[in-house]
């Protein structure tokens with residue numbers, strides 16, 4: 273097996289993931305390279321989910337009985353784990369949502385209903401980028417349409433990076449919020465947070481960071497980022513589906529209005545009006561995804577037991593190797609940075625004129641799972657004049673052998689359609 | 691799924707390119723970005739031409755080629771029967787084993803039977819057929835309207 277500096281002992285880690293033993297299509301070994309869509313779940317997380325339902329299941333914050341107290345302690349314990357994982361100054365800054373999309377929609381709606389100085393209205397501007405996931409485009413389009421605010425964005429350079437050359441024209445005194453992705457799910461690009469945050473702070477705009485493709489793969493420190501909001505999603509970081517996180521600065525969460533109303537988010541309710549619980553509960557109406565939050569806490573324990581810096585080094589080594597190997601494939605064009613620098617472990621490419629659907633299908637027949645399409649980032653495909661891409665994305669359990677299998681698989685695809 | 695017939699049609703498509711028509715439609719498959727622009731030309735109730743231009747996977751491109759081969763020169767009622775039979779096959783989730791009668795109607799298009807097992811790809815196979823149906827409705831609608839105005 274190829275030895276690269278920085279690699280984890282992935283063969284040992286793979287034993288934690290029962291699904292990686294699966295065979296598909298009559299005995300082909302599964303090569304799972306669709307981690308940017310969702311990650312697999314280790315036994316340690318599956319066990320915690322089972323134990324939650326077998327031993328502790330109850331609604332949270334509502335009962336005086338044993339199970340309710342245990343469930344509440346587990347749910348709030350998960351909040352502590354998330355806060356520590358992202359170095360949040362306070363656990364009360366961690367809001368549980370159902371996914372990153374809901375987190376981003378929540379920010380947009382807080383700002384849409386806010387009073388001055390946060391209010392987004394027809395006199396103000398919203399800034400995003402051309403490489404956002406649809407989850408960080410559509411909520412802002414909706415907000416712009418409803419308030420009359422102007423939506424602006426940073427374009428992309430030919431090599432798949434943000435074009436910040438006109439940053440002073442894009443982010444102006446009118447800008448209320450700048451929302452951008454930390455690591456792109458389609459290009460793999462890791463964006464220069466500091467430059468953007470500095471300009472946003474100059475004009476007094478808030479900053480929201482979509483860390484969906486960063487939180488699973490590298491150390492994430494919300495204080496170092498100096499953002500106002502950070503969103504991510506549990507199912508891409510060894511956790512279950514149905515759980516996401518929005519981190520927000522405490523003062524903001526105190527000032528900004530709730531979005532969803534219901535049980536749990538109130539202090540007192542009369543038929544005329546209500547007062548609200550302090551954050552984070554103000555933003556968590558109704559019964560939350562309890563088991564899922566507990567599962568996310570277990571996923572964080574698992575990731576911590578390996579070490580986020582080690583996971584990052586592993587994926588960096590794999591990405592370097594994958595870029596090199598992929599560029600050896602004739603007619604293959606990487607859409608995004610062609611080095612491993614300032615880059616995550618999702619690599620999109622086109623293969624001659626062969627449509628990504630066909631690439632993906634023929635790879636699947638060999639047991640290799642990749643994602644094909646526009647990856648919920650259609651503007652990126654439009655920008656580069658392509659209908660779609662094939663994307664391979666790695667995680668802590670990915671190996672150089674799997675990259676070799678991908679490259680061999682692509683050779684087979686070329687012969688098949690050649 | 692990739693039958694030789696499908697690959698042949700993909701590599702050597704029949705009747706590709708846009709020519710004169712009575713109606714033109716543009717259909718897209720939003721989940722994958724496959725696109726087709728398709729024109730139909732009728733001579734009374736006979737299909738004189740189906741011309742098309744598009745981009746997409748081998749399944750959607752081959753399916754358009756098969757459509758052209760099967761439908762051009764046919765009577766509208768025969769064409770509708772072929773379209774409905776193809777739709778039935780594609781919606782069969784791989785459970786329908788085409789019989790002789792079906793093969794007689796569908797000719798090369800029976801090769802797509804295997805595609806029906808892949809829900810994500812069924813839409814690719816149906817893209818041109820849905821476009822044809824839509825274009826035909828428009829062409830005949832217009833013809834109807836013309837007849838009315840001349841009457």
Ligand SMILES: Cc1ncc(COP(=O)(O)O)c(C=O)c1O
Pocket residue numbers: 308309371372373374405407408453455456457482484485505648
């Ligand atoms: C960069 C990015 N943002 C947002 C999302 C949305 O995550 P979710 O679908 O869990 O809301 C994803 C994942 O698909 C993503 O990759």
